[in-house]
Amino acid sequence: xxxxxxxxxxxxxxxxxxxxxxxxxxxxxxxxxxxxxxxxxxxxxxxxxxxxxxxxxxxxxxxxxxxxxxxxxxxxxxxxxxxxxxxxxxxxxxxxxxxxxxxxxxxxxxxxxxxxxxxxxxxxxxxxxxxxxxxxxxxxxxxxxxxxxxxxxxxxxxxxxxxxxxxxxxxxxxxxxxxxxxxxxxxxxxxxxxxxxxxxxxxxxxxxxxxxxxxxxxxxxxxxxxxxxxxxxxxxxxxxxxxxxxxxxxxxxxxxxxx
Amino acid sequence: xxxxxxxxxxxxxxxxxxxxxxxxxxxxxxxxxxxxxxxxxxxxxxxxxxxxxxxxxxxxxxxxxxxxxxxxxxxxxxxxxxxxxxxxxxxxxxxxxxxxxxxxxxxxxxxxxxxxxxxxxxxxxxxxxxxxxxxxxxxxxxxxxxxxxxxxxxxxxxxxxxxxxxxxxxxxxxxxxxxxxxxxxxxxxxxxxxxxxxxxxxxxxxxxxxxxxxxxxxxxxxxxxxxxxxxxxxxxxxxxxxxxxxxxxxxxxxxxxxxxxxxxxxxxxxxxxxxxxxxxxxxxxxxxxxxxxxxxxxxxxxxxxxxxxxxxxxx
Numbered sequence: 001x002x003x004x005x006x007x008x009x010x011x012x013x014x015x016x017x018x019x020x021x022x023x024x025x026x027x028x029x030x031x032x033x034x035x036x037x038x039x040x041x042x043x044x045x046x047x048x049x050x051x052x053x054x055x056x057x058x059x060x061x062x063x064x065x066x067x068x069x070x071x072x073x074x075x076x077x078x079x080x081x082x083x084x085x086x087x088x089x090x091x092x093x094x095x096x097x098x099x100x101x102x103x104x105x106x107x108x109x110x111x112x113x114x115x116x117x118x119x120x121x122x123x124x125x126x127x128x129x130x131x132x133x134x135x136x137x138x139x140x141x142x143x144x145x146x147x148x149x150x151x152x153x154x155x156x157x158x159x160x161x162x163x164x165x166x167x168x169x170x171x172x173x174x175x176x177x178x179x180x181x182x183x184x185x186x187x188x189x190x191x192x193x194x195x196x197x198x199x200x201x202x203x204x205x206x207x208x209x210x211x212x213x214x215x216x217x218x219x220x221x222x223x224x225x226x227x228x229x230x231x232x233x234x235x236x237x238x239x240x241x242x243x244x245x246x247x248x249x250x251x252x253x254x255x256x257x258x259x
Numbered sequence: 260x261x262x263x264x265x266x267x268x269x270x271x272x273x274x275x276x277x278x279x280x281x282x283x284x285x286x287x288x289x290x291x292x293x294x295x296x297x298x299x300x301x302x303x304x305x306x307x308x309x310x311x312x313x314x315x316x317x318x319x320x321x322x323x324x325x326x327x328x329x330x331x332x333x334x335x336x337x338x339x340x341x342x343x344x345x346x347x348x349x350x351x352x353x354x355x356x357x358x359x360x361x362x363x364x365x366x367x368x369x370x371x372x373x374x375x376x377x378x379x380x381x382x383x384x385x386x387x388x389x390x391x392x393x394x395x396x397x398x399x400x401x402x403x404x405x406x407x408x409x410x411x412x413x414x415x416x417x418x419x420x421x422x423x424x425x426x427x428x429x430x431x432x433x434x435x436x437x438x439x440x441x442x443x444x445x446x447x448x449x450x451x452x453x454x455x456x457x458x459x460x461x462x463x464x465x466x467x468x469x470x471x472x473x474x475x476x477x478x479x480x481x482x483x484x485x486x487x488x489x490x491x492x493x494x495x496x497x498x499x500x501x502x503x504x505x506x507x508x509x510x511x512x513x514x515x516x517x518x519x520x521x522x523x524x525x526x527x528x529x530x531x532x533x534x535x536x537x538x539x540x541x542x543x544x545x546x547x548x549x550x551x552x553x554x555x556x557x558x559x560x561x562x563x564x565x566x567x568x569x570x571x572x573x574x
Contacts, residue, residue: 013504014523038505042389094363096368096398121504122386124372126351129360130326134362139434140326143351145498159499160326161350161452161507163443167325169435179505221367221398225380228391231532233549239329239544241556246564248568249536250572252552253288256481256534258456258513259569 001057001149001171004109005046005079006102006116006128008069009063013046013121023217024224025092025097026122028064035070038117040077040184042177045147046115047078047185053149056080058109062101063091068200075195076147076187082200083109094216095123099131101215106136106210113154113173129176139169145180261285261343266292266333266350268358270304272453275412277346277405282415284377285343287505288312289419291327292337292356294322298421308412313419318426320433326444326496327432336424337364342400344379349404356450357404360457366399369510373409375401387504387527408510441498451483451500455515459485459502459529460495463518463539463558467495473517476562477543479569485509487519488547490514503528517558521546538562 003031008253011017011031046057058078061067064086071082087103091102106114119126126142133140141147145164146157155168159178169179187195205212213219239248253259263285267345280288289310291298298315305313317330322371333356336346345360347353349371361368374382379401381394388539390480453459458480460473470486484498486505502509504527512543514532519525521537521544529535537550538558547553553562 013387013527016389019385019390019392028360039410055418059294074264093444094367096365097359097360099537124385124504125368127368129362129446130330130355130358131362133327133434134359135332137431140355141435142326157296161499162445163441163499165437165441166439167435167437178352221365221396222369223360223397224394224396226393228355230384230389230391233535233546235551236551238542238547238550238553238555240563241554244564245538245554245556246561246566246567249538249552249561249565251553253480253513253565253569254572256513258534259574 001053001112002110003046003049003050003055004060004106004111004114005042006057006114007039007043007059007061007070007074008036009061009067010120010122013037018226019224022094024162024219024227033066033070035073036117036120036122038121038177038179039120041179041181042115042117043069043074043077043079044182044184045177047144048182051150058083060102060105060109061085062098062105066093071200072195073187075198076192077185078191081198083087083152083203084200084201085208087205087212089216093215094126094220094222095131095219097219100133101208101210103132103211104133105203106132106152106206108203112171116174116176118176118178119166129174130176139173141167141173142176144175144177147175147177147181160211180185184200262340264288264290264337264342264345265278266290266345266347266353267301267305268376270301272412273348273405274325274406275308276407276410277348278305278310279407279412280375280410281291281346285377286311286393288314288342290314290316290331290333292316292321294319302419302421307414309415309417309447310419311360311417313421314424315421316426317422320428321324321426323437325437326355327359329433330356330363330364330431332424332426334363335427336496344401344403345376349406354404357402364399366402367394367396367438368402370404371406372403372543373404373406384531386532387523391556403481406508449481449483451485451507451509451517454478454483457485457509457511457512458482458504458517459487459519460490460517460566461519462489462493464490464495470496472559476515476566479566483538487525516546518563519546520544521549553566
């Protein structure tokens with residue numbers, strides 16, 4: 001089984017993140033960049049599937065030069081090879097055009113299943129799997145917390161706000177996963193060493209037959225017109241419980257009309 | 260006046276919020292995507308919140324297959340009626356439908372919008388609520404998903420007419436079969452995303468059994484129960500109640516965080532709450548930096564004592 005995992009490099013969400021002041025794109029230059037957290041669950045799911053089916057795992061990313069670090073990190077977990085779409089014209093692309101680039105890159109790959117995180121930790125839009133499904137005409141099984149493959153039939157337990165759904169489709173399909181699905185493995189030292197020698201193919205827009213004028217900030221279907229830091233949320237009153245902390249809390253809640 | 264579409268998922272608060280928000284943009288039309296009979300069952304509710312027209316895009320296929328047929332039906336209706344804007348609930352399904360429609364119509368899409376002006380300028384809170392951005396759809400009409408708890412629903416009774424819409428679903432949209440839909444019992448507690456008050460427990464609760472102290476306090480306040488990722492990862496509480504970056508985002512009037520340190524992952528899911536109360540043994544816990552009222556103490560003594568006092572006040 002051939003598996004492609006979509007990986008996005010994002011600014012570390014455990015640190016402060018910013019938009020660039022000039023074009024309101026995500027400031028990656030000053031950030032500590034990492035693999036979007038839930039994508040690591042997608043990599044883990046891909047590796048487990050590959051182990052079960054004797055498959056091959058390819059990492060696919062669209063991003064600037066320094067996304068290579070995340071590609072190597074992903075490879076150190078165990079995938080076989082990687083494809084990195086990099087082109088200056090991509091900077092500032094919206095989700096709609098990013099899906100066009102990813103669909104173009106997937107068009108050059110052989111795959112039975114495409115795996116990705118259900119959302120990225122920066123954009124958090126949850127739209128990419130369905131956008132790719134729409135573009136490629138393949139099934140999208142989204143929000144998986146459990147994934148099973150039986151022959152050509154893919155079944156997913158899809159986490160919903162109200163509970164869950166069991167949904168199924170025939171391959172090829174794109175499956176987006178939540179972090180509740182598994183615990184990503186840590187790269188071993190052997191894995192880190194091996195990752196350095198794994199093939200990483202670099203593709204430009206022309207390799208994908210995509211006109212640079214149709215992507216990037218200039219062609220974005222949505223734009224940010226202003227960005228302001230949220231006014232800092234100052235700490236309020238803080239008391240130490242010396243026997244009547246609960247009563248004081250009740251008094252506060254009453255004064256704020258919550259009781 | 261131009262027509263504005265609101266994708267209505269039922270007689271629920273988020274639908275009423277969207278209907279309220281849409282009134283500032285034009286003539287409000289609700290769009291119901293579902294099995295036959297869905298629109299009629301909620302028509303009165305939609306009219307009460309200002310829907311002058313209800314488009315009933317109804318077909319068995321819309322519930323049988325996942326998301327794609329609903330997106331097909333919505334995209335076709337948008338093409339036929341050229342509304343001034345389309346509002347979709349910012350739920351998992353809503354965002355997915357919006358994403359497909361955006362690709363189908365080559366139209367921009369903005370997700371998790373908390374405000375929308377008449378000229379289409381949308382407000383979004385990004386980076387865990389740390390940055391407030393104003394955005395616009397640059398190609399096509401404003402297609403936005405609206406985050407729960409963004410506006411206060413206000414009734415504006417209208418007389419609604421139901422217009423049946425023919426639905427045609429492409430074969431390529433029937434690729435995913437929904438085999439089973441399981442609604443897990445919520446009990447009597449309000450829904451996490453819609454609750455006015457949320458009481459959440461974290462690692463400090465210590466065990467699944469001891470989560471009852473959180474539940475009791477929540478029930479006393481008529482609140483929803485939430486949990487931090489540390490608590491759900493430890494198996495103290497079901498994953499679907501997780502509040503945070505990778506869980507549910509909440510924005511209630513009151514958020515009570517008990518035994519939660521306040522890692523950025525968690526703050527991402529709750530820091531737009533109006534009032535934040537924190538109870539934690541560790542006086543250095545980062546949650547205190549954003550709490551309007553913090554109690555440094557043991558949640559197992561503080562919460563029951565507060566509960567006792569609240570009962571007394573109520574007589």
